[in-house]
Amino acid sequence: xxxxxxxxxxxxxxxxxxxxxxxxxxxxxxxxxxxxxxxxxxxxxxxxxxxxxxxxxxxxxxxxxxxxxxxxxxxxxxxxxxxxxxxxxxxxxxxx
Numbered sequence: 001x002x003x004x005x006x007x008x009x010x011x012x013x014x015x016x017x018x019x020x021x022x023x024x025x026x027x028x029x030x031x032x033x034x035x036x037x038x039x040x041x042x043x044x045x046x047x048x049x050x051x052x053x054x055x056x057x058x059x060x061x062x063x064x065x066x067x068x069x070x071x072x073x074x075x076x077x078x079x080x081x082x083x084x085x086x087x088x089x090x091x092x093x094x095x096x
Contacts, residue, residue: 004074030061
């Protein structure tokens with residue numbers, strides 16, 4: 001599934017709820033999901049299935065929030081298709 005198709009799927013499933021919740025409320029849900037992902041990442045023994053679930057949930061909330069803001073995620077990822085946006089290299093050499 002392409003990113004645009006996934007964004008459309010999430011929009012069909014949840015847009016009515018997300019619109020009622022609003023951008024701020026939906027953003028808070030995204031932050032909560034990022035917190036759950038962070039918790040999984042901090043575990044010494046990584047549970048791959050739990051990580052997959054948290055990455056999926058985090059991505060779903062991100063694309064849902066983008067939809068609320070009228071942003072096409074497949075369009076915005078083009079920012080990186082030619083390499084690092086800052087140094088223009090295929091493998092970033094920017095100082096951290």
